[in-house]
Amino acid sequence: MSIGILTSGGDCPGLNAVIRGAVLKGTQIYNQEFVGFRGGWRGVVDGDIMPLARKDIQGISKQGGTILGTSRTNPFEGDGGADRVRENMARLGVDSLIAIGGEGTLAAAKRLTDAGIKIVGVPKTVDNDLSATDYTFGFDTAVQIATDAMDRLRTTGDSHGRCMVAEVMGRHVGWIALHSGMAAGAHVILIPEQKTSLDQICAWVQSVKDRGRAPLVVVAEGFHLDSMDDPHSERGLDAFGRPRLGGIGEILAPIIEERTGLETRATTLGHIQRGGTPSSYDRVLATRYGMAAVDSVMHQRWGRMVSLSGTSITHVAFEDALGKLNTVSQSRYDEAAILFG
Ligand SMILES: Nc1ncnc2c1ncn2[C@@H]1O[C@H](COP(=O)(O)OP(=O)(O)OP(=O)(O)O)[C@@H](O)[C@H]1O
Numbered sequence: 001m002s003i004g005i006l007t008s009g010g011d012c013p014g015l016n017a018v019i020r021g022a023v024l025k026g027t028q029i030y031n032q033e034f035v036g037f038r039g040g041w042r043g044v045v046d047g048d049i050m051p052l053a054r055k056d057i058q059g060i061s062k063q064g065g066t067i068l069g070t071s072r073t074n075p076f077e078g079d080g081g082a083d084r085v086r087e088n089m090a091r092l093g094v095d096s097l098i099a100i101g102g103e104g105t106l107a108a109a110k111r112l113t114d115a116g117i118k119i120v121g122v123p124k125t126v127d128n129d130l131s132a133t134d135y136t137f138g139f140d141t142a143v144q145i146a147t148d149a150m151d152r153l154r155t156t157g158d159s160h161g162r163c164m165v166a167e168v169m170g171r172h173v174g175w176i177a178l179h180s181g182m183a184a185g186a187h188v189i190l191i192p193e194q195k196t197s198l199d200q201i202c203a204w205v206q207s208v209k210d211r212g213r214a215p216l217v218v219v220a221e222g223f224h225l226d227s228m229d230d231p232h233s234e235r236g237l238d239a240f241g242r243p244r245l246g247g248i249g250e251i252l253a254p255i256i257e258e259r260t261g262l263e264t265r266a267t268t269l270g271h272i273q274r275g276g277t278p279s280s281y282d283r284v285l286a287t288r289y290g291m292a293a294v295d296s297v298m299h300q301r302w303g304r305m306v307s308l309s310g311t312s313i314t315h316v317a318f319e320d321a322l323g324k325l326n327t328v329s330q331s332r333y334d335e336a337a338i339l340f341g
């Protein structure tokens, strides 16, 4: 019997390092065999597998994306369901699953675990929005990419004396905005947790302008003004029926320009934040998660995900890992806000 690995939800730098860590420890220490399911839960429902022997994972921890592919497929929709998953696993000789994904992937994993399927979870998300782990891999890389981009925006903004608006990812939480904004010396950081008025945003921008500096405004895609009920969305729905976010930077830029008289440009970083080489921090965390997930399989810790607590790897039940987001606290926001304007 082998262990099946899948990556599901948005991709993120470090997924390949998890796969490598799991396969290396599993083959070397436990003499286990592995297969990969292609395209997240879709591969599990369709029985679409690829080999994951030691030679298949050589050198992949520095590669971005996921060699398995990913999707936002719901394993309970269409032809799916727990019975279908169970049948496919039995037919393919797969005894248990390592599901690598965010809160949605783990919610699906919990439903399958409740139906008796043996699953352990590995948390991933660039947004760092899972509360049951101190950090998810992918976040550090995304922050570094965003910080580099902002450093570049600042030199062109300074040269032209313009206000630059940088939009970063962060559907429900503002961690990428907070960390990259602090690192790049942003003058305004706008996050989903803190509704803010246009008057306040323009007052910060104006004060930077009055000091003769070129303002940098960082906005998370999930931010909404105090006058908006929901985050800005104009890009339809994702595969799970949720609004695709993005575009709030382009909305804010002309308003800031009109109100402050300062020429303003917006840049949306988008999926650049999720692409390319993982940072060394993310590779190490992801590798440790992969190895710990195999330990969990060997100890039959079904329905639990590996998690980082301080510098130690621990285990959290799916039900405790879901339902509560890791939001930016008021104190972390207040600390950053001292630097605004
Ligand atoms: N409660 C649920 N029951 C069954 N399937 C679910 C549930 N929640 C989410 N899913 C499925 O799992 C997929 C993956 O979830 P989602 O798209 O939220 O990505 P994720 O794993 O949370 O990663 P990301 O950080 O990119 O959001 C969803 O697209 C959906 O098809």
Ligand SMILES: O=P(O)(O)OC[C@H]1O[C@](O)(CO)[C@@H](O)[C@@H]1O
Pocket: 010, 011, 102, 125, 126, 127, 169, 170, 171, 221, 238, 244, 245, 274
């Ligand atoms: O890649 P997609 O499906 O457009 O998803 C984008 C979403 O995924 C994330 O990158 C991670 O959840 C969010 O920040 C963003 O809203």
Ligand SMILES: [Mg+2]
Pocket: 009, 102, 103, 104, 105
């Ligand atoms: Mg999600």
